[in-house]
Amino acid sequence: MMAGRAHGHRNRLRRLIPRLLLLLVAVYAASFAIYLLLQSHSHHQSPPDPTPRTEARDGVLAPSSSQKPWPRLPSFLPWVSSAVPPPPLHTCEAYFGNGFSRRVDVLPAGRGSGGGGWFRCHHSETLGSSICEGARVRLDPALIAMSRGGEPLEQVMGRAEEEELPKYEPGALQVEGPAAGMPVPLVDAGFLNDYVPTGGIGMHTMRALLESTRVVPPGELHCSQWVEEPTLLVTRFEYANLFHTITDWYSAYVSSRVTNLPNRPNVVFLDGHCKAQLEETWEALFSSVTYAKNFTVPVCFRHAILSPLGYETAMFKGLSESFSCEGASVDSLREKPDYEKTARLSEFGEMIVASFDLLQDDIMSSKKIEWTQCSLCSTRRLPGPPAPQW
Incomplete structure (x- = not known):
């Protein structure tokens, strides 16, 4: 009898752990966002720059000879290392760290006369999703049906949500590779079912993008402009919802680390949502931010990374799956x-703080951060911000 009660108690704890973990992350992020909002209204705050350094002009990413470097994070551990084996399936580190341990080369690099393009996916059996990346990739905004995106909210009041989500025509994305004179599909339905399953997501936009992708022969990748630096292609759904946006931030961060990018990448939103306040954190986290429909002509990327949907992160899956995880x-x-x-x-919390140059700030000095261990996760107990001067 006692054994049955203990077993039931353990099961309840396992179901409760991910929910409490999500709550702690959301509360921390919400507190930090409110702090930034209050600080922005302080009389001691310098007026904001009307032209953010990450803004795009006429679809052209802000010119830069180098991207933002990764900040030094006290809790950082290597994501990619030949000396460290991948985490076992369904472990805590496989959920939140680099569980994307199965590499699938769709277009191997340097194969015959395939040109300079390549394409591969890093699959996580734990999460049931993949991070895909490719070289010499072309995006044609004319073959994506959705609103322009990035408009002020007051200009798009009443616009249907469906208008803001992408619908791809064949060839919306192209990759240079071996093709017999005409474009051919990059992947088939079997590949998508194995490595990019819908997983109950009604409109899986990353899967749809891969389904539309075509391989074109060398010399047929016609581009009006090239983006030289690594770029994340991201689709957001609940773009104004804090919790959902946190999952998108985390997915983009993990994608950058799993693909071992040397610096913080650019971000291109493959959606047509209007501009929202949470976009400022996107701009702080990454090197530049723009919308796919801001490009007026086809654009090519030397290195493009397809970030999984926020619905596929451990944070969101914790709402429906039971797994044990301790900080x-x-x-x-x-x-x-x-x-x-x-x-x-x-580590991710430190990344957000560092992106706003607050790790060395007098208010939030790393020396003042106290690490509090609990049975659920590591949380940060930060000194409260000073009262704003209105």
Whole structure:
């Protein structure tokens, strides 16, 4: 009898853990967003620059000889290392870290007369999703049916949600590779079912984009402009919802780390949502931000990465799946690695703070951060911001 009660108690705890974990992350992010909002109204705050450094002009990403470097994060652990094996399936680190351990080469690099293009996906059996990337990739905005995006909210009041989500025609995305004189599909239905399953998502836009992708022969990738730096292609759904946006931020961050990018990438939104306040954090986290429909001509990327939907992150899956996950400090994990514990959420929180140049700020100095361990996750107890001067 006692054993049955103990078993039931453990099951309830396992169901409760991911929900509490999500709540802690959401509360932390909400508190931080409110703090930034209050600070922006302070009389001591310098007036905002009307032209953000990450804004695009006529669809052209802000010219830059180099992208933003990754900040130094106290809780960072390597995401890609030949000396460290991938985490076992369905462990805490596989959910929140680099569980994308199965590499599938769709178009291998340097194969015969295939040109300079390549395409591959990194699959996570734990999450049931993939991070895909390719070289010499062409995006044609004319073959994407959706609104322009980035407009002020007051200009688009009453616009249907369906108008803001992309619908792709064949060839909306192209990759240079071996093709017998005419474009051919990059992947088939079997590949999509194995590596980009719908997973109950009614409109899986990343899957639809891959389904529309065509391989074109060398010399047939006609581009009016090239983006030289690595670029994330991201589709948002609940773009004004804080929790859903956190999952998008995390998915984009994980995609950047799993593909081992040397600097923070550009971001292109493959959606037509209007501009919202949370977009400022996108601009802080990454090197530049623009909308696909802001490009007026086909654009080519030397390196493009398709970020999984926020619905496919561990944060969202914790609402419907039961898995055990415990937070730990990075020092304890360096000393004694444990796949059932993770410091990835602490690392991600530090990434957000560092993106606003607050890690070295007097208010939020890293020396003032106290690490509090609990049975669920590592949380940050930060000194409260000073009262704003209205």
